[in-house]
Amino acid sequence: MRKYVPKDNVQGKSYYTDRYWVAPRVPRMEVEADSHFADVLKALGKLSKESYVEIGQLVVHIDATTNVEVMTVLKETCGYTQCSEQSAVDYLAKDGEFELFYQLLNITEAKRVRVVCRIKKGEAIESITSLYHSANFAEREMFDMFGIKVNNHPFLKRILMPDDWEGHPLLKTYPMIGDEFASWYEVDKIFGKEYRDVIGPENRDPARIDRYDTKRFSRVGYEVPFDADISDGEKEQAIEYSETLLVDYTTSSKTLDERR
Amino acid sequence: MAQHQVNYASAAGLPIALTSVDKLVNWGRSNSLWPLTYGLACCAIEMMASGGARYDFDRMGTIFRASPRQADVMILAGTLSKKHAEFARRLYDQMTEPKWVISMGSCANTGGMFNTYATVQGVDRIIPVDIYLPGCAPRPETLQYALMMLQKKIRRESANMNNNTKQNLRLV
Amino acid sequence: MQQPNKLTPFFENLNFERDDNTMVINFGPQHPSAHGQLRLVLELDGEQVVKAYPDIGYLHRGIEKMAENMTYNEFLPTTDRLDYIASTSNNYAYALAVEKLLGIEAPRRAQVIRTMLLEINRVISHLFFIATHALDVGAMSVFLYAFREREFAMDLMEDYCGARLTHSSVRIGGVPLDLPNEWINKMIAFCDKVDYEVEHTYNALLQENRIWKMRLEDVGVISAEDALSWGCTGPMLRGSGVNWDIRKEEPYELYGELDFDIPTSDRCDSYGRYRLYMEEMNQSTRILRQLVPMYKESEPQLMAHAPQYISAPKEEIMTQNYALMQHFVLVTQGMRPPKGEVYVPTESPKGELGFYIKSEGEPYAYRLKCRAPSFFHTGLLQKLLVGTYIADVVTIIGTTNIVFGEVDR
Numbered sequence: 001m002r003k004y005v006p007k008d009n010v011q012g013k014s015y016y017t018d019r020y021w022v023a024p025r026v027p028r029m030e031v032e033a034d035s036h037f038a039d040v041l042k043a044l045g046k047l048s049k050e051s052y053v054e055i056g057q058l059v060v061h062i063d064a065t066t067n068v069e070v071m072t073v074l075k076e077t078c079g080y081t082q083c084s085e086q087s088a089v090d091y092l093a094k095d096g097e098f099e100l101f102y103q104l105l106n107i108t109e110a111k112r113v114r115v116v117c118r119i120k121k122g123e124a125i126e127s128i129t130s131l132y133h134s135a136n137f138a139e140r141e142m143f144d145m146f147g148i149k150v151n152n153h154p155f156l157k158r159i160l161m162p163d164d165w166e167g168h169p170l171l172k173t174y175p176m177i178g179d180e181f182a183s184w185y186e187v188d189k190i191f192g193k194e195y196r197d198v199i200g201p202e203n204r205d206p207a208r209i210d211r212y213d214t215k216r217f218s219r220v221g222y223e224v225p226f227d228a229d230i231s232d233g234e235k236e237q238a239i240e241y242s243e244t245l246l247v248d249y250t251t252s253s254k255t256l257d258e259r260r
Numbered sequence: 261m262a263q264h265q266v267n268y269a270s271a272a273g274l275p276i277a278l279t280s281v282d283k284l285v286n287w288g289r290s291n292s293l294w295p296l297t298y299g300l301a302c303c304a305i306e307m308m309a310s311g312g313a314r315y316d317f318d319r320m321g322t323i324f325r326a327s328p329r330q331a332d333v334m335i336l337a338g339t340l341s342k343k344h345a346e347f348a349r350r351l352y353d354q355m356t357e358p359k360w361v362i363s364m365g366s367c368a369n370t371g372g373m374f375n376t377y378a379t380v381q382g383v384d385r386i387i388p389v390d391i392y393l394p395g396c397a398p399r400p401e402t403l404q405y406a407l408m409m410l411q412k413k414i415r416r417e418s419a420n421m422n423n424n425t426k427q428n429l430r431l432v
Numbered sequence: 433m434q435q436p437n438k439l440t441p442f443f444e445n446l447n448f449e450r451d452d453n454t455m456v457i458n459f460g461p462q463h464p465s466a467h468g469q470l471r472l473v474l475e476l477d478g479e480q481v482v483k484a485y486p487d488i489g490y491l492h493r494g495i496e497k498m499a500e501n502m503t504y505n506e507f508l509p510t511t512d513r514l515d516y517i518a519s520t521s522n523n524y525a526y527a528l529a530v531e532k533l534l535g536i537e538a539p540r541r542a543q544v545i546r547t548m549l550l551e552i553n554r555v556i557s558h559l560f561f562i563a564t565h566a567l568d569v570g571a572m573s574v575f576l577y578a579f580r581e582r583e584f585a586m587d588l589m590e591d592y593c594g595a596r597l598t599h600s601s602v603r604i605g606g607v608p609l610d611l612p613n614e615w616i617n618k619m620i621a622f623c624d625k626v627d628y629e630v631e632h633t634y635n636a637l638l639q640e641n642r643i644w645k646m647r648l649e650d651v652g653v654i655s656a657e658d659a660l661s662w663g664c665t666g667p668m669l670r671g672s673g674v675n676w677d678i679r680k681e682e683p684y685e686l687y688g689e690l691d692f693d694i695p696t697s698d699r700c701d702s703y704g705r706y707r708l709y710m711e712e713m714n715q716s717t718r719i720l721r722q723l724v725p726m727y728k729e730s731e732p733q734l735m736a737h738a739p740q741y742i743s744a745p746k747e748e749i750m751t752q753n754y755a756l757m758q759h760f761v762l763v764t765q766g767m768r769p770p771k772g773e774v775y776v777p778t779e780s781p782k783g784e785l786g787f788y789i790k791s792e793g794e795p796y797a798y799r800l801k802c803r804a805p806s807f808f809h810t811g812l813l814q815k816l817l818v819g820t821y822i823a824d825v826v827t828i829i830g831t832t833n834i835v836f837g838e839v840d841r
Contacts, residue, residue: 057775085801
């Protein structure tokens with residue numbers, strides 16, 4: 001039977017996890033221990049749903065609809081003048097939500113705050129470009145990588161991937177080596193679809209050896225002239241190969257089991 | 261009156277003269293290889309270092325050109341992403357014949373460590389490559405060796421590019 | 433009008449037939465002074481840039497996706513390829529983020545070696561900056577001189593870790609090797625050399641050079657508010673008069689104990705930033721000299737002792753059974769950090785390089801975001817280029833010192 005692979009999360013998994021393994025959690029501190037962070041929390045008031053200090057930085061969970069309001073308070077009142085980073089984490093498989101985070105920096109106090117909010121799939125978030133220009137590129141990248149729409153963004157367009165790309169690469173449903181569209185993208189674009197047969201599929205196996213390719217691979221045991229055609233028969237050779245070991249992994253997925 | 265029996269214009273009649281022309285032309289071609297600075301990623305820094313003070317490519321007649329119209333060799337140094345692939349092909353098409361391609365570094369050869377959705381798995385999928393240069397990133401000495409190998413290859417070839425087997429390998 | 437098709441595509445460089453009589457110029461993605469694969473679409477009115485649109489992503493390699501499919505130790509060599517001019521600063525930023533997540537600290541000697549490597553990488557990166565910047569502006573000889581000195585720094589790195597460009601010289605929890613014999617003396621000789629060359633070659637060639645000053649002064653002016661708002665860090669921010677250096681303000685490694693200055697410039701232009709880079713090289717050599725006695729005083733331990741996450745030293749693995757078992761588990765399965773998220777900023781030569789890691793307690797990071805300084809500096813170009821002349825465009829790209837490995841990731 002083919003092994004079950006969940007489609008909603010194709011991220012790499014550990015091949016073995018102890019059944020009694022419970023991951024510990026990074027310790028979270030009380031906000032009151034730091035006077036500056038306590039002031040920030042006071043200024044935010046009811047806007048913050050949950051807050052704690054994790055590894056020296058204040059983490060504030062907010063409602064996604066109030067993000068511009070929160071950023072305005074943080075920028076105008078608390079002196080967080082720079083938005084260092086803004087991106088998202090994909091929790092669609094687990095909760096059906098994206099987690100968005102904004103990493104803010106106060107350079108006079110040398111403090112950092114991470115504002116975290118969650119949105120459902122298909123929902124849009126309000127842009128904070130009017131407050132922090134650095135969010136311009138960051139939100140475009142988030143749109144490109146996750147497909148999260150940003151309202152009132154000046155120029156929401158793909159930034160890293162080409163404009164005609166299909167899929168959003170950092171979603172957990174997107175495989176690392178890409179889908180069918182991605183694997184033929186450059187061939188379709190340059191030569192056209194009809195050249196797919198001429199060029200052939202991508203080689204994704206870094207250890208692949210073509211037995212009859214005398215151009216790229218040299219032979220063990222005897223020598224073959226460069227670029228000679230040996231497809232219809234080979235000379236006697238000193239070293240014997242076991243045919244069962246030479247499996248074409250690119251075409252078949254269950255050959256690994258047959259080897260055993 | 262005896263006629264001159266050798267017809268120099270026929271197909272097989274020019275062995276001596278053509279070999280000399282081949283040698284002369286290939287001598288010229290191989291000793292002034294002007295690469296196109298096709299720096300894509302990390303390998304481009306090593307390519308610049310080869311043009312720098314210690315490795316000094318100019319002594320081999322190799323001067324980096326910025327325009328494909330002036331270049332003979334395309335040194336594809338670094339990861340070629342799928343977004344960039346069509347531009348690489350376009351610049352290759354813009355180069356004048358005769359032209360050669362060196363694929364520098366593992367990423368350009370096979371995709372290397374970037375076995376992901378965004379990288380072309382080997383530039384030979386889109387342009388024909390003459391020399392593959394392993395390493396991540398290859399040292400400038402490696403690039404120098406590759407260039408010397410290419411010179412050897414050019415000297416071995418026929419001056420008329422249509423006679424060379426490589427022509428048949430060209431994709432389009 | 434030319435009919436575009438797949439093999440003879442649209443001739444898009446020049447577009448004259450526009451109603452408003454501006455010209456659209458396509459700059460890149462393969463341009464010798466684009467510092468990699470930057471594509472700029474510039475709209476020109478005469479010689480002045482009316483609108484600039486940086487198009488990036490031509491070196492997007494999916495490094496963040498790779499991080500989600502690799503164990504923490506496997507991913508470390510990939511970070512070399514982010515900012516490939518100063519690889520160790522990326523290795524270090526990533527290793528520090530994971531260490532903060534694990535709650536471990538590298539031993540003293542490892543910290544000294546890391547700080548040395550970071551500062552050598554800063555010198556390498558700044559030498560590269562001055563080489564390419566001067567080359568773009570038109571001073572070819574500076575390129576040759578700067579690459580000459582850079583080769584000595586590369587030799588130092590090669591002596592330490594064996595690689596010229598992609599170092600991978602920092603491990604999670606420490607460093608893999610102690611310094612080789614005579615390395616310290618070579619490093620001091622290198623410091624003397626850099627100090628001498630900065631004063632007698634680069635500054636002598638450029639600082640009062642009339643052409644250099646004409647090309648750089650009052651070009652690429654950015655105010656402090658704009659710099660903060662556009663997410664500028666590092667020399668771009670300090671060049672606008674903001675005294676912000678993470679090494680000083682949020683000290684990591686040994687920077688809290690070291691004595692060095694943070695040069696700032698109020699000029700806000702390219703020339704001020706060039707002066708800043710030169711001054712920072714002097715500060716780096718000053719730090720390197722202070723580290724020599726610290727190295728000699730430190731204990732020879734190189735990796736942190738945390739058997740749950742980090743393999744024991746080789747002698748223990750070879751002699752003790754339990755250490756071998758743990759090493760096997762850590763190599764085959766990878767370490768499992770606690771659940772949680774961390775964002776660790778470090779001062780890379782280009783600016784604030786930070787890694788955000790979201791861990792779900794698995795050997796694979798659930799999400800890794802690399803906060804690259806160059807990404808935001810590229811975003812700044814759409815503001816900075818407007819109103820400048822076409823000849824200043826390469827100067828401004830040069831002064832932002834962007835590297836496309838980390839812009840596109």
